[in-house]
Amino acid sequence: MKQVEILVVGGGPAGLCAAINAAQAGAKVLILERDEKLGGQLIKQTHMFFGSEKQHASVRGIDIARILLDRIHELENIEILVNATVLAIYDDGVVNGEIDGKYVKIKPQKIIVSTGASEKTLAFPNNDLPGIYGAGAVQTLMNVYGVKPGNSVLMLGAGNIGLIVSYQLMQAGVKVKAILDAAPKIGGYLVHASKVRRMGVPIYTGYTVKEAHGNDSLERVTIVELDENWNQVDGTEMDFDVDVLCISVGLSPLGELLWQAGCEMKYVGQLGGFVPVRTEMLETTVEGIFIAGDVCGVEEATSAMVEGYLAGLAAAESLGYEMENLEERRKDYLNQLESLRSGHMGDSIRLGLDKVTVRSEVVKT
Amino acid sequence: MLEKTGVPTPQEIEEAFPSQERLAKGPVAIIECYQNIPCNPCYTACHKEAIKEFEDINDLPQINHDDCNGCGLCIANCPGLAIMVVDSSYSKDEVLIKIPYEFIPLPEEGMIVKGLDRKGKYVCDVKVVKVLKSKTLDRTPIISIAVPRQYMKVIRNFEM
Ligand SMILES: Cc1cc2nc3c(=O)[nH]c(=O)nc-3n(C[C@H](O)[C@H](O)[C@H](O)COP(=O)(O)OP(=O)(O)OC[C@H]3O[C@@H](n4cnc5c(N)ncnc54)[C@H](O)[C@@H]3O)c2cc1C
Ligand code: SF4
Ligand code: SF4
Numbered sequence: 001m002k003q004v005e006i007l008v009v010g011g012g013p014a015g016l017c018a019a020i021n022a023a024q025a026g027a028k029v030l031i032l033e034r035d036e037k038l039g040g041q042l043i044k045q046t047h048m049f050f051g052s053e054k055q056h057a058s059v060r061g062i063d064i065a066r067i068l069l070d071r072i073h074e075l076e077n078i079e080i081l082v083n084a085t086v087l088a089i090y091d092d093g094v095v096n097g098e099i100d101g102k103y104v105k106i107k108p109q110k111i112i113v114s115t116g117a118s119e120k121t122l123a124f125p126n127n128d129l130p131g132i133y134g135a136g137a138v139q140t141l142m143n144v145y146g147v148k149p150g151n152s153v154l155m156l157g158a159g160n161i162g163l164i165v166s167y168q169l170m171q172a173g174v175k176v177k178a179i180l181d182a183a184p185k186i187g188g189y190l191v192h193a194s195k196v197r198r199m200g201v202p203i204y205t206g207y208t209v210k211e212a213h214g215n216d217s218l219e220r221v222t223i224v225e226l227d228e229n230w231n232q233v234d235g236t237e238m239d240f241d242v243d244v245l246c247i248s249v250g251l252s253p254l255g256e257l258l259w260q261a262g263c264e265m266k267y268v269g270q271l272g273g274f275v276p277v278r279t280e281m282l283e284t285t286v287e288g289i290f291i292a293g294d295v296c297g298v299e300e301a302t303s304a305m306v307e308g309y310l311a312g313l314a315a316a317e318s319l320g321y322e323m324e325n326l327e328e329r330r331k332d333y334l335n336q337l338e339s340l341r342s343g344h345m346g347d348s349i350r351l352g353l354d355k356v357t358v359r360s361e362v363v364k365t
Numbered sequence: 366m367l368e369k370t371g372v373p374t375p376q377e378i379e380e381a382f383p384s385q386e387r388l389a390k391g392p393v394a395i396i397e398c399y400q401n402i403p404c405n406p407c408y409t410a411c412h413k414e415a416i417k418e419f420e421d422i423n424d425l426p427q428i429n430h431d432d433c434n435g436c437g438l439c440i441a442n443c444p445g446l447a448i449m450v451v452d453s454s455y456s457k458d459e460v461l462i463k464i465p466y467e468f469i470p471l472p473e474e475g476m477i478v479k480g481l482d483r484k485g486k487y488v489c490d491v492k493v494v495k496v497l498k499s500k501t502l503d504r505t506p507i508i509s510i511a512v513p514r515q516y517m518k519v520i521r522n523f524e525m
Contacts, residue, residue: 047444048443048444048505049444050402050403050404050444050445051403051404051422052403052404052405052406052409052422053406053409057404057405057406057409057444058406058410058442058443058444060503060504170468171467171468171469184369185368185369186368186369186370186371189400189402189445190367190368190371190399190400191397191398191400191402191443191444191445191446191447192445193367193370193371194367194371194372194373194397194445194447194483195445195446196371197370197371197372197483197484197485198481198482198483198484198485198521198522199485199522199524200481200484200485200486200524201485203369203370203371205369205370302403339403339421339422339423340403340422341403342403342421342422342423343401343402343403343421343422343423344400344401344423345400345401345402345403345423346403346423
């Protein structure tokens, strides 16, 4: 059985930052990533990110991944395995994984789970027609593999992901016919909305998909207006001839491994679904299992990175590693998180986090 | 309404512009960022301290147009692509608008392209005066277009 000090499950921005801080403190770290590349969602993000300098604002997602990977490769005590999917975390702390097609057992002293989130979907007639994709799938096809998903697209969802993927589709030369969202207002940042709007893409708020049509693959989509009780309004249907319908209706945290490990989980709508109960330092109710990133609650890469740094510190500290300015650094990360979430856009995140965060005072008593 | 359509109202646009007097003096940044989001690179990019320091990262950017010399450094640093520079002293009948443009192919200098409004609707033909594409712009080229004066507050994009 392979022994490690700290196992990081998932090599997205959260996992990479966790590994950096834990390794810098002196711990031996193993990162397992099920994809063939490290970077998680970042490797698909060709647009500039928000935030402040500390979280690499106005750098493109894909370049943030490069910055983090350069730092990872400088640290000798980080081992990286890709094509490595963690399948189970057992009661006795043994972790099972499939690495390059082989079944492997690992015994870590501490685990940081940073598995991210998965896309939600939507029920409507014919939603299984080829040509109907999740926005993440379209982005992977386009920005990782250079494959155009189709010629004309209808985007369902005016959150940041729907808006950004629409913009990137246009950059790839694909026609985006419209963006619709069931909510009465645009959920994503308005600067992103204005950016696609001035390219001539209409945004229909208060609309949903009624039905998809097509024989062998998608040919047409009917959308319909919703009243204030979210009921479909007859006679408001509109048809769009498209070969791609892109669904971007939110993400839900990928917490299966945490369920299995026995972590206490709670359903918190504001955070995207079931999330683990945790301390401010991101330890779950199972001692030695830490979390960071979208698996704690769907947010942004900015907060995922800061959470990663925080969890990395906490895991290394729990192994007894001593770090300079530990309290100062911890405070800085907590302040960064607070400031990223302080605005109006962070209202629901803060509400959600309040329901699952056990404050340190409580932990101490 | 901006929150429903992504299109700012004429009044919102009006408020983003400086006084006629300042406009007449030459290039100046126009920031169309109307929502509190966690973001501040416009402030960090500006060397003239024309953009007020953010107390909270969610603050709206506040620009003092009198301190801005229209250098355009902030344009390609804004992840929302919400900043343009307008030079109203360009010529008698035209103003020069510098906008970020992240599409290929890029236009060529001298080309006549279609000027679009904030809904992407065609307004009139405009001339591409300059195409700026440098390493510091980091894949956000800045295109200068000469726009008839009466459309200074209308045109915000173009297509070929
Ligand atoms: C279109 C789009 C645009 C975005 N734009 C922005 C933006 O402008 N600014 C911003 O801050 N954020 C943005 N985000 C959000 C940001 O990408 C995510 O919040 C961030 O990537 C979350 O980081 P993470 O490390 O928690 O998860 P991820 O990046 O999802 O990484 C999780 C990793 O874990 C791996 N994994 C999962 N399960 C296992 C397992 N069992 N075993 C091994 N590995 C596993 C996955 O393969 C993945 O690599 C955007 C997201 C999308 C989709
Ligand atoms: S144009 Fe130049 S001086 Fe004006 S706000 Fe932008 S960076 Fe500052
Ligand atoms: S950089 Fe752009 S999006 Fe960010 S606050 Fe400044 S103007 Fe708004």
